[in-house]
Amino acid sequence: MSLLTLDGVSKSFGGLKALGETTLEIPEHEFFGIIGPNGAGKTTLFSVLAGQLAPSSGQMMFDGVDITGWSADKTAAQGLVRTFQLMRPFESMTVLENVTIASHNKYRSPHKAREHAAAVVERVGLDSYMYAMSGTLPTAGLKRLELARALALEPRMILLDEVLAGLVPTERAPIIDLLRSIHAEGVTVMFVEHIMAAVMALSERLLVMHEGRELALGLPEEVIANQQVIDAYLGEDYS
Amino acid sequence: MTATDAPAAPQAPKLRPANGAKRQYTFLLIVIAALFFVPYILPDSAQPVAVRTLIFAIMAVGWNLMSGFGGMFSFGHAVFFGVGAYTDAYLLTAFGVSPWLSMIIGAVLAAGVGLTIAYFCLRYKLAGSYFALATFAFAQMFYLLSQNLGFLNKTDGINVPLLPEESWAMLQFDQDSKFYFWIPLVILGLAMAVTIYFAHSRAGQFAQAIRDDATAAESLGIKVMKYRLITVAMSCAITAVAGAYYSQYYLFVGPEQAFGIHVSTDAIIPAVIGGIGTIWGPLIGAAVVGPLSELIAHLLRNPPEFLEFLQGTSGLDVAVYAALLIVIVIFLPKGIYGTIRERMRK
Amino acid sequence: MAITEAPAAPAADKRNPLTAGGTRITLIIGGIAVVGLALVYLLGDREPALITQYLVSGLLLGGVYALVSLGLTLIFGVLGIVNFAQGAMLTLSMYLVYVLQSSLGLNLYVAVVLTIPLLFGFGWLVQSMLLNRLTEDASHDRPLLVTLGLSLLIVNVLLMIFGGRPKSVDAPVSGSIEILGALADTQRIIAFGGAVLVAAALTLVLRKTSMGLAIRAVAANGTGASLVGVNVRRVYAMTFGLGAASVAVAGGLITPFTTLVPTAGEQFTTLAFVIVVLGGLGSIPGALVGGLFIGVLQTVGSLYLPGSGSLILVFGIFVLILFLRPQGLFGAKQ
Numbered sequence: 050m051s052l053l054t055l056d057g058v059s060k061s062f063g064g065l066k067a068l069g070e071t072t073l074e075i076p077e078h079e080f081f082g083i084i085g086p087n088g089a090g091k092t093t094l095f096s097v098l099a100g101q102l103a104p105s106s107g108q109m110m111f112d113g114v115d116i117t118g119w120s121a122d123k124t125a126a127q128g129l130v131r132t133f134q135l136m137r138p139f140e141s142m143t144v145l146e147n148v149t150i151a152s153h154n155k156y157r158s159p160h161k162a163r164e165h166a167a168a169v170v171e172r173v174g175l176d177s178y179m180y181a182m183s184g185t186l187p188t189a190g191l192k193r194l195e196l197a198r199a200l201a202l203e204p205r206m207i208l209l210d211e212v213l214a215g216l217v218p219t220e221r222a223p224i225i226d227l228l229r230s231i232h233a234e235g236v237t238v239m240f241v242e243h244i245m246a247a248v249m250a251l252s253e254r255l256l257v258m259h260e261g262r263e264l265a266l267g268l269p270e271e272v273i274a275n276q277q278v279i280d281a282y283l284g285e286d287y288s
Numbered sequence: 289m290t291a292t293d294a295p296a297a298p299q300a301p302k303l304r305p306a307n308g309a310k311r312q313y314t315f316l317l318i319v320i321a322a323l324f325f326v327p328y329i330l331p332d333s334a335q336p337v338a339v340r341t342l343i344f345a346i347m348a349v350g351w352n353l354m355s356g357f358g359g360m361f362s363f364g365h366a367v368f369f370g371v372g373a374y375t376d377a378y379l380l381t382a383f384g385v386s387p388w389l390s391m392i393i394g395a396v397l398a399a400g401v402g403l404t405i406a407y408f409c410l411r412y413k414l415a416g417s418y419f420a421l422a423t424f425a426f427a428q429m430f431y432l433l434s435q436n437l438g439f440l441n442k443t444d445g446i447n448v449p450l451l452p453e454e455s456w457a458m459l460q461f462d463q464d465s466k467f468y469f470w471i472p473l474v475i476l477g478l479a480m481a482v483t484i485y486f487a488h489s490r491a492g493q494f495a496q497a498i499r500d501d502a503t504a505a506e507s508l509g510i511k512v513m514k515y516r517l518i519t520v521a522m523s524c525a526i527t528a529v530a531g532a533y534y535s536q537y538y539l540f541v542g543p544e545q546a547f548g549i550h551v552s553t554d555a556i557i558p559a560v561i562g563g564i565g566t567i568w569g570p571l572i573g574a575a576v577v578g579p580l581s582e583l584i585a586h587l588l589r590n591p592p593e594f595l596e597f598l599q600g601t602s603g604l605d606v607a608v609y610a611a612l613l614i615v616i617v618i619f620l621p622k623g624i625y626g627t628i629r630e631r632m633r634k
Numbered sequence: 635m636a637i638t639e640a641p642a643a644p645a646a647d648k649r650n651p652l653t654a655g656g657t658r659i660t661l662i663i664g665g666i667a668v669v670g671l672a673l674v675y676l677l678g679d680r681e682p683a684l685i686t687q688y689l690v691s692g693l694l695l696g697g698v699y700a701l702v703s704l705g706l707t708l709i710f711g712v713l714g715i716v717n718f719a720q721g722a723m724l725t726l727s728m729y730l731v732y733v734l735q736s737s738l739g740l741n742l743y744v745a746v747v748l749t750i751p752l753l754f755g756f757g758w759l760v761q762s763m764l765l766n767r768l769t770e771d772a773s774h775d776r777p778l779l780v781t782l783g784l785s786l787l788i789v790n791v792l793l794m795i796f797g798g799r800p801k802s803v804d805a806p807v808s809g810s811i812e813i814l815g816a817l818a819d820t821q822r823i824i825a826f827g828g829a830v831l832v833a834a835a836l837t838l839v840l841r842k843t844s845m846g847l848a849i850r851a852v853a854a855n856g857t858g859a860s861l862v863g864v865n866v867r868r869v870y871a872m873t874f875g876l877g878a879a880s881v882a883v884a885g886g887l888i889t890p891f892t893t894l895v896p897t898a899g900e901q902f903t904t905l906a907f908v909i910v911v912l913g914g915l916g917s918i919p920g921a922l923v924g925g926l927f928i929g930v931l932q933t934v935g936s937l938y939l940p941g942s943g944s945l946i947l948v949f950g951i952f953v954l955i956l957f958l959r960p961q962g963l964f965g966a967k968q
Contacts, residue, residue, distance in 0.1 A: 099507055125509035137504035139497045141565070150497045153490050154509040159306070162490075167303045180304065198508055361775045412957040416774035417716045421907060422956050428904055429949045436943045549900075553782060560779055603793030603896075610786035617779045618764060 050113075052077040052206055052237050053098075053129070058107030060090075060097050067093040069262040070107065075206075080232050081239045082252030082269065086282050090261035091241045092134065095208050098239075099131040100124035112205060126154060128205035132198075134214060134241075136191035138183035145170055145179045147194060151201035166201055173197040173227060189220040193227075200231065207231070209240035213247055221247065245283075249273070257282060309488040312567060316484065319571070320477040327466040334582065335469060339537055341578025342472040346530035347551075348558035348570035349479045354523035355556075356565035357487065358516060359499030360406065361416070364423030365555040367405070367430050368398040368524040370546030372531025374434065377446040377541045380458075382439075387459040391532040395525035402524030403517055410516060424552070431547035445542025448535055459536045472533050476571075479526045483567055486522065495519045499565075527555065557609070561616050563623025572625045576612075581605035667927060671934070680937055683815060688934050690816040696929020697826030701884040702902045703909040703921040704832050705877035711916015712853040712873045713761075713769055718781040721903030722788035723878050727753050727885030728894055729792055732801050742805050746886030750879050757878025760784065762871040769870055785903070792896040805890035825887040832880050833922045839876070840918075849873055853916060908952040 051074040060068040068090040075081055083091050096102040098109065100121035109117045111129050119127070139147050148166035156162040170179050173193040178186060183194060192212050199207050212228070213221050225247055232238050242248050248255065248269065255272045257264040259282065265275045272278055330338055347369060355361045375394035379385035385393075409422050435443050451460045461467045486492035494515040497505040506512050535541045545551070562573025584605040588598055598604060620627045675685055706720045727749050734745040761769075764784070768776045810819045840846035851859040852869045860866045885899070892898055909928050913920025928948055935944030 101503065101507070121503075121506040122509050122511050125507055130509075131507055133504065133507070137501045139500035139504070141496060141500055146493070147497075150493055150505070150510070151508045153493065157490075159488075159490065163306060164303065198504075202509060361778075363778070408957060414956060417714070417778065418956060420775065420778060421716065421911065422953060424904075424907070425949050425952050425956070429946055429953075432942050432946045432949065436939075436941055436946070442941075549904075553786075556779070556782075598794070601794045602798070603790035605790075606786055607790040607794065610783045610790065613783035614764065614780050614787070617776050617783065618767065621773075621776060 050077065051075055052079075052112055053239075054110040055098075056108045056110075058097060058104045058109055060093050060102055061105045066261055068097065068104075069260075071263060073256070073263075073266075075237060075239065078232075078235060078237055080251055080253045081237075082248045082255045083239065083241045083258060084243070084245075084248055084255065084282065085258035085264070088260075089258040091258055092210060093261070094258070095131055095210055095241065098124075098208060099129065125202060125204075128202075129208070130199045130202050130204040130206075131208035132195040132210055132212065134210040136188075136195050138186070138191060138194055140182070140184035142183055143180050144175055144183050144186070144190075144194060144197075147183050148197045148201045151198040155201070155203055169197050169201045173200070174223065188215050189224075192216065192224060196224075196227065196231075204236060206237035206239065209238065209242075211241055211243065213242060213244045225250065245273075306488075309484055312484045313481065316477065316480050320473060320480075323473055324470065327469045332464050335464065337579055337582040339469055339472060341574055342469070342476055343530050343534055343537075344554055344558050344578050345571055345574035346472065346476050346479050346533075347527055347555040348562070348574055349476065349483055350523050350526035350530065351555040352523075352559040352564065352566075352570045353483060353486065353526065354402075354406075354520050356559060356569070357483075357492065357499065358495050358519035358523070359565075360409075360516065360520065361420045362423045362523075362552075363420040363556070364405075364425070364427030364552055365523075365527050366427040366547045366549070366551035367423075368402055368527040369531035369534070369551050369555065370427075370430055370434065370541075371398040371401055372528030373535045373541040373546045374440060374446070374531075375528070376532035376535040377448055378440065380448055380535075381446055386457050387532060387536050388457070391529050394528045394532045398524040398528030398531075399521040402520045406517060406520040407513075410513060424549075427547055427549070427552055431543055434543040434547055443543060445540060445545070446535075448539040448541075450539060468537060472530075472537075475529055475533065479529075480567070480571065482522065482526065486519075487567060491515055491518050557613055559623075561613065561623055563626030563629075566623065566626050566629065569623050569625045573623065576624070577609060580609055580612075584608055667930065671930075674934060674937075678937070685934070685937070686814055687816040688937055689930060690813055690818050692930035692933030693926055694818060694822040694826050694929070695933055696926035697822070697829045698884070698888055698925075699902070699905055699909055699929050700922045700925025701825060701829040701832060701887065702881065703906040703913070703925050704829070704836060704918060705880035705884070706906045707910045707913065707916055707918065707921040708836065708880070709874055709877040710910050712849055713765075713777075713870055714774075715765065715769065715777040715781065715874075716774075716907070717877070718778060718903060719760075719785040719788060720877075720881065720906055721899035721901070722785040723753065723756070723881045724885045724899035724902055725792060725896060726756070726788050726899075727882040728889045728892065728898060729796060729801075730882075731886045731889050732803050732894060735803050736801075742803060742886070742890065746883060749882040749886055753882035753885075754875040754879040756875075758871045758875035760878075761874035762867065765874070766867050766870055789896045789900070796896065798895060801894040803889045803894070808890075819891065821887075821890045825884075828883055828887045829922065829925070832883050833918050836876070836880060836918050845869075845872055849876075905948070908948060911952060912955055 053075040055071050055073040057070045057072055058068070059066065059070045071094065085091055093102065097104045100116070100119045100123065103118050107117070108115065111127060114127065116124055116127060116129070139150060142150070145163070145166055148170050149163050152162045152166040152169065156165055167179065170176060173196050175190060175193050175197060178190055186194060196212065212224060216224065221244065228238065228251060240251070252269045254267065255269040256266045257272055257278045264281055265272045265278050273283060326338060327335060347365065350368070351362060351365050372391070372394035375397055376387055376390040379390045379393065380387060405423065405426050409419055414422050434440050440446065451458055454461045454465070459471070494505065494510050495518070497510065498512050498515055502512050531546065534545070558573030558577045559570040560573065561576055562571065563569025587595070588601070588604060591598060616623060622630060671689065674680070675682055678685065702720070702724060706717055709715055709717045730749045730752060731742065731745045734740050734748055735742060740748070764780055765777055768780065805821055807820050807824070810817045811823070812818070840850060848859070848864050848869045849872065851864055852866055856866055905928060909921055909924040912928065913924030931951070932944045932948055935947050939947065
């Protein structure tokens with residue numbers, strides 16, 4: 050059974066259609082990649098899925114529940130959690146406090162929440178920064194913090210918006226390992242990414258978006274061989 | 289577990305105990321206990337200044353909850369102060385209700401008013417300057433309303449009758465009674481305790497996360513409106529108690545004393561000078577601002593030679609206070625306490 | 635302000651909130667005013683002559699409001715600063731006129747002309763010395779707090795120098811004239827004319843001069859403007875200076891019919907905010923029409939709501955506009 054189902058979901062701003070009618074089924078435990086040029090509607094799709102934007106049409110089912118039009122907090126509490134491409138730490142707080150904010154939603158006892166958060170901080174490899182103010186973290190650290198906060202909610206499915214963007218190649222590898230391990234624990238992952246090496250290595254299925262619509266969907270190797278995809282996005286290098 | 293990618297972690301540190309709150313409660317107890325002896329040290333003539341400083345402090349603590357911890361900059365806390373002050377004076381003169389009860393009723397009313405105002409401001413997504421302007425407009429409306437409502441005696445205001453003898457139930461004592469200082473001191477202690485509790489509580493942590501980044505907080509499952517409103521309600525209730533005590537201490541409240549623009553700024557300025565969004569900031573700010581005018585007035589009564597030309601003028605106290613505000617906002621944006629704390633962390 | 639716009643279009647043809655006419659909305663608001671007044675005349679249960687008198691008084695009062703709001707809308711619109719010291723600067727200019735007249739024996743209107751550059755310099759200094767470093771932080775509350783401090787500082791320094799006793803200035807003209815059977819104070823008519831003149835002058839400065847071009851560019855996109863070589867900090871200082879200079883005209887012209895005490899300008903600060911939000915941030919025609927609208931609303935409203943009751947109406951409308959249309963009646967849509 051699929052964990053997430055989109056049926057004709059679209060989003061318009063005024064007259065501008067940022068996301069065309071999209072129909073999609075994501076089975077439980079899939080590692081689902083999305084690529085596409087800037088303005089293709091990837092982030093809009095995430096914002097609609099996570100409840101930051103209400104869809105203009107269509108229906109979304111998550112884990113058998115109709116989540117169409119749900120607010121962001123309700124969606125997150127249901128187990129569908131997103132991260133942000135531009136990292137958004139709570140700057141007045143330490144790394145541990147940032148993550149505790151999220152785990153508070155899972156554990157009512159403050160002590161349990163803190164313990165759980167500390168475990169998550171360690172898991173993403175931020176233990177040496179546990180008590181550092183989150184604003185002082187380097188980019189790679191902030192990316193991990195975004196992940197940690199999402200994980201602290203123990204999500205069924207996470208939506209990762211360009212977690213690798215802005216990282217140098219040596220910083221990417223450990224994060225890719227981390228994503229693999231998160232997936233290995235049973236979390237369904239949908240991610241938007243520009244780094245093709247990572248996309249090819251991680252995706253079980255790959256969606257290419259262009260101008261708010263699905264251009265191609267399928268196995269990664271098939272999709273990147275698609276002539277339309279090459280024309281619209283990948284360019285000559287991939288032909 | 290993938291520990292391989294830890295950025296040079298020496299070894300996993302043990303979880304430090306979260307004992308911040310305990311230390312702060314202890315410190316609060318020490319501060320309040322020390323302040324308890326202030327009336328024995330100060331001359332009787334200085335007691336009104338001390339009481340006024342305490343009222344400032346309570347207002348600033350209340351304002352700081354909403355605007356400092358909650359990040360919703362209120363320029364209209366006079367609304368809540370005034371609701372508290374008028375509730376007390378009105379219920380006492382019309383029905384003989386005990387001020388203690390009126391304090392609670394006033395706090396509940398102010399919280400209700402605050403919730404309504406904040407709900408609409410947030411519902412229509414007013415932020416930053418617009419939120420400040422809207423709260424300011426509400427304060428002006430309450431000011432005008434109180435000038436025009438017959439049962440509040442319009443512009444004449446309400447006099448609280450002076451009783452012939454002391455009464456705990458009616459919160460009246462001999463003119464120089466130390467209780468006039470101790471009672472607001474205890475209220476301040478409670479307000480501070482609420483702040484400490486809130487800052488460490490789940491709700492308070494959520495409120496601070498929302499202040500830092502509402503979108504991120506919401507995406508982590510936090511009900512943004514709910515926790516903002518909780519913060520607002522507590523802030524308004526505390527400010528209303530300060531208002532109720534004001535009526536009792538000065539035995540009078542009118543539109544200007546309750547809802548005047550200066551009331552809103554009196555709540556803001558100590559918190560800004562001490563440090564917005566910090567636990568101790570409002571207390572320190574009030575301690576600086578409260579006695580300032582008295583000190584300057586004292587200075588002008590017997591001025592040193594180079595200040596003799598100022599003798600007999602009025603306005604210097606507020607001018608100094610205003611200059612201090614400008615300097616602090618520009619050069620110490622985190623206030624006195626916020627700056628000290630930051631220096632100590634480094 | 636519009637951050638999303640393409641960098642730095644100092645092109646003059648783009649619809650700019652600073653000088654936008656908004657003809658359609660002028661008609662709507664004018665329509666509302668006409669219908670409202672017609673209702674008052676027909677069903678209002680008051681003498682028509684009385685209503686006319688209140689209407690004329692309201693328009694003249696509105697002229698004063700508009701005059702005070704023009705500078706504020708420029709500062710709010712371009713710098714995003716809620717200038718709480720606007721009323722205090724108004725008082726400052728009134729005392730300057732008083733000093734110039736009482737010490738040098740100058741004619742009132744000569745004194746007014748002299749205060750304009752003085753206030754411009756004052757505004758320039760305030761922005762460049764105090765506010766510039768905050769404007770760049772894009773902080774909302776810190777500039778507000780600084781101007782609040784500034785307001786208290788000005789008022790109390792004036793109190794120290796001049797004391798609290800009212801002062802008065804001599805006006806070369808006095809008396810009143812009749813308009814549509816209603817009496818209109820000459821001083822107020824002159825102030826009304828001043829409002830129109832200042833609005834026209836500001837519009838001209840913004841449209842025709844290089845200073846105005848730079849201000850519009852910064853208002854549309856500060857970062858973009860600095861990329862094409864505009865000295866943004868200087869433009870900020872000029873804007874605040876212009877805002878202060880237009881307050882100087884206001885102060886000078888209302889001095890003859892205002893009780894001159896250090897707190898004289900305070901009441902205007904509050905109303906000027908209402909008018910600026912009503913008219914749209916940074917919109918000069920908006921400030922003019924908004925001022926007139928509020929003046930009429932307050933005065934004609936006082937036929938039915940005695941005392942300060944009609945002001946409650948004004949603030950009620952203010953809050954409604956904040957909720958429903960934060961960009962105001964004339965402000966450009968985002």
